[in-house]
Amino acid sequence: MNADKNPATLSDGVVDWLTNGTRDERFIDNIFAEMCNRLQQAGIPLARSTLHVLIQHPQWLGARFMWSDGMRDAEIARVDYDVRERSEYIGSPANEMFEGATEVRENLERDASLGRKHALYDEMRAKGLTDYVAWPLYHTLGKRHLITFATGRPGGFDDSHIAALRNILPVLALVSEIRIKNRLARTLLETYVGSHAGELILAGATRRGTGTTVRAAIMICDLREFTRISDNWPRDDVIDLLNDYFDAMSEPIARHGGEILKFIGDGLLAIFPLSAPGACANLLHAVTEARQAMAALNERNKGTGRAPLNYGIGVHVGDVMYGNIGSSTRLDFTVIGPAVNMASRLEALTKQLGRNVLLSRAFAELVEKEFELEHVGEYEVRGFSEPIELFAFPG
Numbered sequence: 001m002n003a004d005k006n007p008a009t010l011s012d013g014v015v016d017w018l019t020n021g022t023r024d025e026r027f028i029d030n031i032f033a034e035m036c037n038r039l040q041q042a043g044i045p046l047a048r049s050t051l052h053v054l055i056q057h058p059q060w061l062g063a064r065f066m067w068s069d070g071m072r073d074a075e076i077a078r079v080d081y082d083v084r085e086r087s088e089y090i091g092s093p094a095n096e097m098f099e100g101a102t103e104v105r106e107n108l109e110r111d112a113s114l115g116r117k118h119a120l121y122d123e124m125r126a127k128g129l130t131d132y133v134a135w136p137l138y139h140t141l142g143k144r145h146l147i148t149f150a151t152g153r154p155g156g157f158d159d160s161h162i163a164a165l166r167n168i169l170p171v172l173a174l175v176s177e178i179r180i181k182n183r184l185a186r187t188l189l190e191t192y193v194g195s196h197a198g199e200l201i202l203a204g205a206t207r208r209g210t211g212t213t214v215r216a217a218i219m220i221c222d223l224r225e226f227t228r229i230s231d232n233w234p235r236d237d238v239i240d241l242l243n244d245y246f247d248a249m250s251e252p253i254a255r256h257g258g259e260i261l262k263f264i265g266d267g268l269l270a271i272f273p274l275s276a277p278g279a280c281a282n283l284l285h286a287v288t289e290a291r292q293a294m295a296a297l298n299e300r301n302k303g304t305g306r307a308p309l310n311y312g313i314g315v316h317v318g319d320v321m322y323g324n325i326g327s328s329t330r331l332d333f334t335v336i337g338p339a340v341n342m343a344s345r346l347e348a349l350t351k352q353l354g355r356n357v358l359l360s361r362a363f364a365e366l367v368e369k370e371f372e373l374e375h376v377g378e379y380e381v382r383g384f385s386e387p388i389e390l391f392a393f394p395g
Contacts, residue, residue: 029073029076062079207324225310271335359393
């Protein structure tokens with residue numbers, strides 16, 4: 001390493017690579033790890049680096065990418081929303097940065113009693129690191145993320161190293177913002193319309209009226225007596241109840257390959273495309289696990305004096321139109337067709353017939369060899385000219 005080397009040229013090759021050589025790389029963690037290795041090759045004695053980004057995700061506040069000397073790939077850790085209440089954050093460089101600091105620099109070679117007090121600095125000293133620097137990484141509209149660098153070089157980073165590392169920040173900010181916003185777009189679409197629909201939308205399926213015919217098992221679920229609950233319970237309790245109910249129902253659906261297309265008040269619409277092997281059986285496995293989760297939820301609620309929650313599920317199978325429906329400026333990616341209407345009618349019949357789950361004969365024929373079903377009889381279904389033969393799923 002040449003400390004006299006022009007700081008502007010020490011990292012110029014890395015800046016050029018970030019600008020021109022990362023166009024085909026989709027993931028920021030891969031770019032970050034490669035950047036760290038290239039900084040080493042350029043003569044900067046880098047031993048550890050982290051990139052901390054805030055993300056908009058229903059479960060996570062952010063993510064941390066960490067690279068250490070000798071690593072080809074970065075380690076990725078998700079960060080909980082409550083991290084700011086924990087000791088790992090309080091007094092940390094991230095804490096300082098997100099409170100407005102523009103640089104955190106710590107000489108790790110000096111006596112620990114003279115420096116900043118945080119477990120992170122003790123850990124780095126124990127690993128033989130000698131110098132640490134952290135800077136905000138500025139994205140548009142004032143959003144701040146965080147990048148850190150550390151070295152084990154005796155005497156720490158010299159001025160040329162610091163200048164070279166500063167030199168990469170503006171272009172790294174641009175490169176990272178593009179990837180983070182791409183990931184954000186995917187996350188938001190997965191959160192609000194589902195993973196499969198989200199992929200189709202990102203691939204260009206955004207024109208009104210476009211779609212495809214899909215053969216699928218359709219599941220519609222609805223919470224019983226929700227109007228009474230929402231009229232009599234405090235607002236926050238109602239929201240908590242709905243979230244717990246949707247967790248109990250939704251997680252098994254996702255686990256078994258179903259896709260929730262929408263929540264409608266206290267109800268949900270999900271499909272299990274028959275292109276997946278065992279889709280109908282997977283739907284009933286999901287129903288079984290959802291029942292268990294609802295039983296556990298009711299047991300917990302019993303301890304707080306709340307009445308048990310009841311629900312109805314209607315299941316049918318058939319062809320549906322899967323695509324964009326709506327106005328010229330507001331679209332919904334959903335399914336429509338007689339098969340969806342049938343599932344909705346069966347869900348409505350669960351209350352009348354006192355059954356939690358009702359299946360059409362068309363669906364029952366696809367699973368009757370694997371599951372014990374109960375024949376309920378033929379019933380008139382609103383909107384359909386012929387009586388429909390129904391089955392219950394005991395349990």
